[in-house]
Amino acid sequence: MILVLNAGSSSLKIEVFDENLTSLITGAVTNIGTDGELKLRKSVTQVTALTHADALSLMLDALTEAGFGIDTLSAAAHRVVHGGTILTRPAKVTPEVIRAIESVIPLAPLHNPNNLAGLMALQKVAPELPQYCSFGTAFHATNPDVAIRYAIPQTQHDAGIRRYGFHGLSYANMVADFGDDLPEHLLAFHLGNGASLCAIKDGKSIATSMGYSPLSGLTMGTRSGDIDGAAVLRMSQSLGEEETDRMLNKVSGLQALAGDNNMKTLLQRDDAAAQFAVEHFCYWAARHAGSAVVAMGGLDAVAFTGGIGENAAPVRDRIMELLAFLGTVPVHIIEADEEKQIARDALALMNA
Structure with missing residues (x-):
């Protein structure tokens, strides 16, 4: 089973899939930093999670009670909004990948830090569990140069001012849905x-x-x-x-x-x-x-x-x-x- 995590600015959403990509359970912790809710399947519990690590701990406890403990998982996978020009395809989490995600935080200052927070929190709790990342910008890495380049000086282009595109995971899923x-x-x-x-x-x-x-x-x-x-x-x-x-x-x-x-x-x-x-x-x-x-x-x-x-x-x-x-x-x-x-x-x- 694969635990998918989507860490937002004030929420942590999860979904567990089996090897056939069948969804087994969904949940979320809302209003991280203040009074919020833990939702799992149809149950709703009032909780207070001050950090993403707190939210993850609460969610993992709830998943364990529901029969989806850490020991039942084969891997975890995360949504990362921005991969920049470095991370242009899904990747297994390594120290190098973490550094690369950190390096493009200036391109997504409101998103990548939160995505990383969920990843790092799970790494502390389950250091042996393999983790993977998918990037919202990666699907558009195939755009030709003429499509991504703004007509601005080279120094600004080299500084990262270019078209990246988003919603890439949604479009990739659409392609997979069509199949042949x-x-x-x-x-x-x-x-x-x-x-x-x-x-x-x-x-x-x-x-x-x-x-x-x-x-x-x-x-x-x-x-x-x-x-x-x-x-x-x-x-x-x-x-x-x-x-x-x-x-x-x-x-x-x-x-x-x-x-x-x-x-x-x-x-x-x-x-x-x-x-x-x-x-x-x-x-x-x-x-x-x-x-x-x-x-x-x-x-x-x-x-x-x-x-x-x-x-x-x-x-x-x-x-x-x-x-x-x-x-x-x-x-x-x-x-x-x-x-x-x-x-x-x-x-x-x-x-x-």
Whole structure:
């Protein structure tokens, strides 16, 4: 059995898979640092976990009571948001890999430290248990240089200012889900509170809408999507760097356009602001899609995943309506399952 861990800023989510990638149990510890909950299957317990190590200890105790003790596990596998240019494929955890994850913390200061916290906490509790990592940026390592390079001086490019792309685990899971039926030219949408698209040719990422950070690209729940750098500089001059960052990431997107980042709620509303927000979301998804089709040189199918992609039929329909000029192609809905992909990556490394 493989224990998959996803350590966020204030939560620790887990899922256990068997060798057939069947999910056996799921759980989470919420509100790390204050009063929270431990959820395992359908049970909910009030807990206080001040650190990720505390949360892990509580979760491991609960898993043991449920029959999934450390001694029953073959390995653990972790989600790491950013692998930079060094970690471009899943890896077994070694001191060198840990140092590499630490080295790209400046590229994901809000995520990689938390991902590492879960990894290190488990390493202390079970030092003999093999651990593996999957990286949210790795799937896009196949993008050609012309797709990743900003037209900026070499010194800044060398400093790490380039397009990386995100949601890679979701797209990798989509490719695996298609199996032998994978279309040659697949336009993939991951639509949720965070939204992106990916041009997938022959199973590899050729281009993606997110860039240096998850801020760029499509209109999102609370992120602005693409915005002129000069506009960001002007806002930063009046608001300050920290407030501008908060505004563009936390209170922009659908939230700014209609006062709500919940697509389900917006689709139920009939006011002009909600209708405009939904149209904005669909318009920019389709507009970026045109760019992705150019990047991969054709279109054989479209696939949607993520909370909005899977559940909001009006959004899918409107995006496909805007793309109708490209011709009629099959449309697929794929269940998002990053945890399953992480377990799949670990199994592949274990069996290599």
